[in-house]
Amino acid sequence: MASEGTGVSGLAGRYATALFELADENKALDQVAQDLAAIKQMLVESPDLNRLVRSPVLSRGDQSRAMGALLKQAGVSELTQRFVGLVAQNRRLFALRGMIDGYLAELARRRGQMTADVTSAYRLSDPQVQALTDVLRAQMGSKIEVRVTVDPTLIGGMIVKVGSRMIDSSVRTKLNKLQIAMKGVG
Structure with a gap:
């Protein structure tokens, strides 16, 4: 269903x-x-x-x-x-x-495929998308389709979502975490 x-x-x-x-x-x-x-x-x-x-x-x-x-x-x-x-x-x-x-x-x-939604700060080249696909296929152990979108507000890095998993290595998120940590210091 x-x-x-x-x-x-x-x-x-x-x-x-x-x-x-x-x-x-x-x-x-x-x-x-x-x-x-x-x-x-x-x-x-x-x-x-x-x-x-x-x-x-x-x-x-x-x-x-x-x-x-x-x-x-x-x-x-x-x-x-x-x-x-x-x-x-x-x-x-x-x-x-x-x-x-x-x-x-x-x-x-039904076909055993998974979809990875990748948001990057800049457009990824074809070799970069292929390398990312290969890494995700090795990690997930199944066929995987990578959908890439560009969001310049990330500043750098990328966000990868596969199923319920999410890896956020964007510069924006790192800066937000740093800002929160600095508020606790002062």
């Missing part, structure tokens, strides 16, 4: 689980995963699409028609189109991102 062990619960978890089971029955796990990754990317890139999925002002029909036209234009599979249409008809588009994350997390879990 997607809501167990993936960090996705409630409404989004139930929808993600239902879609996963439907995709599994139709032997379309990978196709649906590709579709959902494309939709997630569209949500990241388009403020207008974000307003569409979050707007309580738009009617069910308007949201459903808009999403249907968008997904058809994007070449998304029929199964994914029907699923997103159902989500729109049920006025649950606001939770679509969580549903996508739940589905992708469940797929990765």
Whole structure:
């Protein structure tokens, strides 16, 4: 079940689980995963699409028609189109991102894959990402996908999150700890 062990619960978890089971029955796990990754990317890139999925002002029909036209234009599979249409008809588009994350997390879990979220102060080069992936694979003992984001406010270093583990070696955190320690001295 997607809501167990993936960090996705409630409404989004139930929808993600239902879609996963439907995709599994139709032997379309990978196709649906590709579709959902494309939709997630569209949500990241388009403020207008974000307003569409979050707007309580738009009617069910308007949201459903808009999403249907968008997904058809994007070449998304029929199964994914029907699923997103159902989500729109049920006025649950606001939770679509969580549903996508739940589905992708469940797929990765079933395949024995883990995801490491890495936040660094600067953009990592391809050899650095590969070296980090190799170290994490050796430590975790399983397939691992590394997602890297950049946050200049870290000043230097990085934060690595894998499952419930987090390693924060950022300069920002070290400076904050030093500041707290200095308050105790004076």
